[in-house]
Amino acid sequence: MNLQEDTIVALATPAGVGAIAVIRVSGNKSIESVSKIFIGKDLSTVASHTIHYGKIITSEKEIIDDVLISIFKEPNSYTGEESVEISTHGNPLISQKIINELVKLDVRIAEPGEFTKRAFLNGKLDLAQAEAVAEVISARSDASLKGARNQLDGMLSQKVNELRTRLINSSSLVELELDFAEEDLEFVQKEQLIKMIKEIVGEIDELLSTYTFGRVIRDGVNVALVGVPNVGKSSLLNYFLKEARAIVSSIPGTTRDIIREEMFIDGILFRIFDTAGIRLSEDVIEIEGVSRSREAVKNADLVLFLNDVNHKISPELYDELAQLTKQEQILIVVNKIDLKESEIKTADAFISAKTGEGMDQLFSKLKEKALGRAHYTEKTAIVTNIRHFNNLQNAKLHLLNAVESAQNNFSGEFISVDLRNAEAALGEIIGEVTSDDILNNIFMNFCIGK
């Protein structure tokens, strides 16, 4: 059975109490099925994009609720199919009853993401855009919402399509060459071909390089606050949160467990992990705390290595941190500059968790480290999704193979196969080429009703 022939139903709004709830129905029996439980206008005669007031009743003619029915006729709906949206009072009992009535009429409960999957299969969205729908819904920070919006608007799809077109042009060059092979046509265009492929590789590299940024805006940044005891890690966490979240005291070894909190800098989510001060200890609980601090460093995207203005930076601790993480992920920060002028000159930021001095500098360093120095505009294609990243990398590998074959004067057939594989890898991003596995994997992660 062709799944798309089924008419499907799901609650599109959260399953709780609210002013209204919306039930979504899609498929070629939508209007017919809803008509059977609706008292009001004859829905079979109404125009697309019209709204109708009436009542929904059970098969026993019991009234379930007053509703508004919105009609969308094929192909002008989200899914591209005939669709109906039923707005009810926002009580889950009501929506459940209405859905039950529709199920009795052979309307099937939708799978997660099935509406969007149909939109994709009907050509309303390409695959990268369909994936962006889930991200627009789940975005928790301003930055990730913007990134998802960028993808839904098709910035990445456009770029990928442009690269595919150029690849197709390159392969035709090679295939032309193959066609004339018996005539011993010189591979005059070889240099030109290599140049074209290299240009495409360069642009794929550019896209790949946006992934760090893309991941940061999508998932946020994990920052471990580390240092020896008493340097002011917990005070800094409290400053970030503008509340006394962690216990602060002048006794070294105050924090034992890891405290995780979130803050936003210019719309980007930073997850801050306040940790136990790292030092040698006899205390079993403190030893466990210190080992958790090391673990936090390993898992962090950035390590904020905090130091006290009164003491020298411990080179041993720095070395240890550099072994647990990458050196470029460490930010050296000097705290308590309200007490005296810093003798340490080579830190990334000089702050006071007490007075707030230097925080602007710290925030911009955190942002800079997290995002890199590159600048992206709303018009730049950004890669935020690991699937897209992998496909781009795949495409690049095939292209590098093609270049090598061309340089070694291999037969054009080798080159042509690699160019086609590269094109297919790019095509997978937007779903031009795709398998059921890929699709199922993607839509499985959607919520029901989307």
Ligand SMILES: Nc1nc2c(ncn2[C@@H]2O[C@H](COP(=O)(O)OP(=O)(O)OP(=O)(O)O)[C@@H](O)[C@H]2O)c(=O)[nH]1
């Ligand atoms: N003058 C001054 N004192 C500070 C500053 N930051 C923290 N302190 C003080 O330093 C002491 C230690 O602060 P904490 O925030 O508990 O230090 P910590 O690094 O979390 O310490 P542990 O959890 O024991 O590793 C407290 O007495 C704070 O009030 C600062 O910027 N200036």
Ligand SMILES: [Mg+2]
């Ligand atoms: Mg602490």
